[in-house]
Amino acid sequence: MKKSTLLRASAIAVSLAFVAAACGSDSDSDSSAAEDTVASEVTEDTAATAAGVTCEPVSIAFFGALSGDNGNLGKNIRAGADLAVSEFNTANPDCQVGLVDFDSQGDPAQAPALAQEAIDDASILGIVGPAFSGESKAAIPLFDAAGLAIITPSATNADLNDNNWKVFHRALAGDDKQGPAIATYIQNTLAAAKVGVIDDATEYGKGLADIVRDTLGDTVVASDSIDPNAADFSAVVSKMKDAAPDTIFYGGYYAEAGKLAKQLRDAGVTATLVFGDGVKDNGFIEAAGPAADGSIITCTCADGASFAEFAAAYTAKFPGETPQTYGAEAYDAASAFLAAIAAGETDRAGVLEFLGTYDAAGVTKQIKWDETGEVAGNAVYAYKVEAGVISVIGLIE
Amino acid sequence: MRDWLIYKTFWDLTVTGVALGSLYALVALGYTLVYGVLRLINFAHSEIFMIGTFASLITATNVLGVPMLEAGQYPYRTGFQLVLILLACLLGSMVLSGAGAVALERAAYRPLRGSGDQFGAVVLAFVTAFVVGLVFFDTPKSNLIFGIIGTGPIAWMYLNIFRRGRQAPRLAFLISAIGASTAITEAVAIWGPRDREQYQTPRVLEKKTLFQLFGTDIRIDYVIVIIGALLMTTALLLFVNRTRLGRGVRAVAQDVETAKILGVNVDFVILITFVLGGVMAGGAAMMFTLVYDQSKFNIGFLLGVKSFTAAVLGGIGNLKGALLGGLVLGLAENYGSALFGGEWKDVIAFVLLLVVLMFRPTGLLGESLSKARV
Structure with missing residues (x-):
């Protein structure tokens, strides 16, 4: 009896040690690997250019x-x-x-x-x-x-x-520049009379969607949030289908945007889909498939x-x-x-x-920060998805 | 304005709610079966569902060679070919989920029951040695060699700890369940080709509207999910209530010791219970990919929690309760999201559970698998 208790205790101790070893060596190898790659990328002919700091x-x-x-x-x-x-x-x-x-x-x-x-x-x-x-x-x-x-x-x-x-x-x-630009684009360029706004309840998504909601005011006929971890957005989709907006803006990141675009299209919603910078990635095209086509994406990122x-x-x-x-x-x-x-x-x-x-x-752009840490310049660009490719269509005035 | 919205979209929400609820119900059956027989909450059951979604993906893309997109469009199939692909995916999901459930039972639970199961101990020992090997070696070959060498002593240790006739405390099963769940999700997250990102599954079924009901489009994928879930649940009820093996399942659920004395092979019955739960989860997984075209290493987590909720809501251990609980939960979530906004979806599910448990502590239909017949 005593022996087996000892055995059990030692087994637990051994497994704990393994776990500790696993955690320890894992993080070590991560950071050293990161530094290794950087070091190895330095070319061999560095001796020739001995200049520098x-x-x-x-x-x-x-x-x-x-x-x-x-x-x-x-x-x-x-x-x-x-x-x-x-x-x-x-x-x-x-x-x-x-x-x-x-x-x-x-x-x-x-x-x-x-x-x-x-x-x-x-x-x-x-x-x-x-x-x-x-x-x-x-x-x-x-x-x-x-x-x-x-x-x-x-x-x-x-x-x-x-x-x-x-x-x-x-x-x-920031989104204090992007949000109003999105609203302007929806109102002027897309000439939308009825707009639906959806967000993913994250700091970024909800923040951006709220600015768009505030700027558009009464044009927003339907508004809702989704749980980004969920697979099924059918309640939100039903609401959008019922309100029948011409344009739907979604504030969030590309993975959920892809799922949402697909489910909206499956339900027969034909509104133009508009997204913020968090969706500007090929992952969106991958997740949404053909449902991505015709979508508008905005970004304050610029060349x-x-x-x-x-x-x-x-x-x-x-x-x-x-x-x-x-x-x-x-x-x-x-x-x-x-x-x-x-x-x-x-x-x-x-x-x-x-x-x-x-x-x-x-x-x-010219990189210079003001006292709040914001960079100078406020250009917002619009992009369009066509045949699975995101391409720039111009500056939003 | 929001109350008004729910009336206008009521039937739409009902159809999608019933479809989602059917998936909850199928997964909930697995929780309820295992609980009924073992009085164990099998938290790793959500991972059996996840395995099913990947099995469906692998069957469609790797085995049958269906591409993700054809000329920028979905790879729609029709007629006989479509039926064949769907059935193959269903079979793949059910077989892999069932096998996963068996492996889970033998590796994570049976050794704890003190059955002195050597096979389970060896499998568990190999997995342990292999995982420990991962820490020290980087090549798959040396991992494997380390795994094989380590299997012997670790299996001997396990067999000593879990000696025949020594039942582990109840809490050990729970920890084992949570550990198995984490191990399976992390294995898929680490070794899967897309890390922790989501996977897309090819869409072979065009989501056509079949007919209109109360002004709502009824789509073919929802019809398949609802009818499929009903058929599978009926088959399971018939199996448990009408067959010899099903009688064994009910006997073990009523009283393990008496069943043993009367000659029921308890270990085999438990194995069958896990297989049944796994097959149901596999069917749910295939239909899930049909509707949502996606999978992910942790896709089972939220759905598993919801399904477990559904099982408790209907009365855990009660098969019909799981079905009812799933449907009620799916509908409540959809109506609730429309009323209060989508961010309240999970809150509604759990508030509903709390309210029901306050007035009916054993769930809507009451507990106990053994009474399923009455």
């Missing part, structure tokens, strides 16, 4: 979804940041900057713990991210308390700049004068790929941090101060 080993971090339903958006951002870092490392052989990944799966519940992990890594001087608005709201208070600067290339929620966060910077215009050069460098680094949504914004965000490191900033406070005076031409 010298610095202690430092790194910047990517924070956002690399997996999960809407992980494509995070992967786009990571690729843009990765390109900026490896270009910098090639040009500065004596100053190798690492890029550490924090995969939040876009989940606000996971964000604070990951943010703390990033804060505890003393080598990290800046964060490219957080990618989504919900996780930003959850994570930035921690970054703010730690004085670790962030530049988000994608979180557009209008209220994010309203928190007196001194570390907050955004590389594209500046030097975009062609950036796109060529991107394709050279990632063969067969072209820059996707937020990739260029992430490149600009990472470039700002790298400029700080090149200017000799070695601590978080220095980097944060540097960003306050930063003023340089980026791939997307």
